[in-house]
Each structure stands twice: as structure tokens, then as C-alpha cells.
Amino acid sequence: MQKKRKSQKLKQVLLAGKLENPLIQCAKAMDDSNHNCQVIPLAIKKQGGQQKFRIPFKNVSEKADADVDFSFVRIQKRADEGEEKSILNYLEFFCQPATLKLNGGQQSLLNVLVKVDYAKMTAELTEKEIKRESEKLLIGKVKDTGLFFDFFVSLKMVDLS
Secondary structure, eight states: OHHHHHHTOOOOOOOOOOOOOOOEEETTOEEETTTTEEEEEEEEESSSEEEEEEEEEEEOOSSOOEEEEEEEEEOOOOGGGOOOOOGGGGEEEEEESSEEEEOTTOEEEEEEEEEEOHHHHHHHSOHHHHHSOEEEEEEEEETTSSOEEEEEEEEEEEOOO
């Protein structure tokens, strides 16, 4: 019986490893000193229909590959700021494709489609309200993890005529 117990001993082996998380950055982002963060500027044309944007993202970690799901989230205003009319009520955002495969050191483009209901916007908002800058939040979630990246998107209506 004692011989059996000795042979059933487990050997302990120390394993050493290193996990590198992906680090996703936007090549189009600019520093915003007012909010102390980086912002991706988008200029939306004053017209109805669909508008397309290509936003470049890069995985700056060399060894960590990532599949990143992107989606837009509206930023809620604080209660003390009051309710204001915003162009965001007349815009719809879609990421196509919503998932980017970013290998280490690789850059890829996120296609963003914005649907603008300009007729309804001009009927319900003043020109001053239309020109007011608005913000959305773009979230990138690394698939099968709890790792998130956030990117502020600054939206401004521009007249190109």
C-alpha cells in the first residue's frame, strides 16, 4: 500500500508565462485639451441620406492578436445640464463590419455608416442647434474577454456648398 502512494505523487512544475493584452489606438484621434482625452472628429454634411466614414485603428502591441467588436453609444447628459436638442436624434450609426481582426502591429479600417434625416432635423431644430457640436462614444470590446476600449467621437454638421 505504501508503494502505491509513493508512485501517485504529483510532481510540481513551475510554469512561467507572460500575457500581453492588445492595445488599440485610432490613427485619426486628436488630443482635446478641453476634455483631457483623445477625440475622433467627424464632419457630417448638411444633406440627407447616408454618409460613409473610414476610421483607422491599429493594434500597437506586437504579439497580441485581437478580434474587436465596435458599437456606438450615446453619451447621457448630466441632470444639472438640462435637456437640450441635439442632432443625435436625427442620426443613426452603423459599423460595417462591426468586428475588426487586428493582429499585432496591424492597422485596419472601420467603416462607419451614418444615416441622416436632414429634412426632419431642419424642420425641428434651429440653425444654431444644428451647428452645435455633439459627441458619441465608440466602444471596442475585445471578443471573449472583458477588455474594452473607448473612443470619443466629435460630430459637427458642415455646409460644403
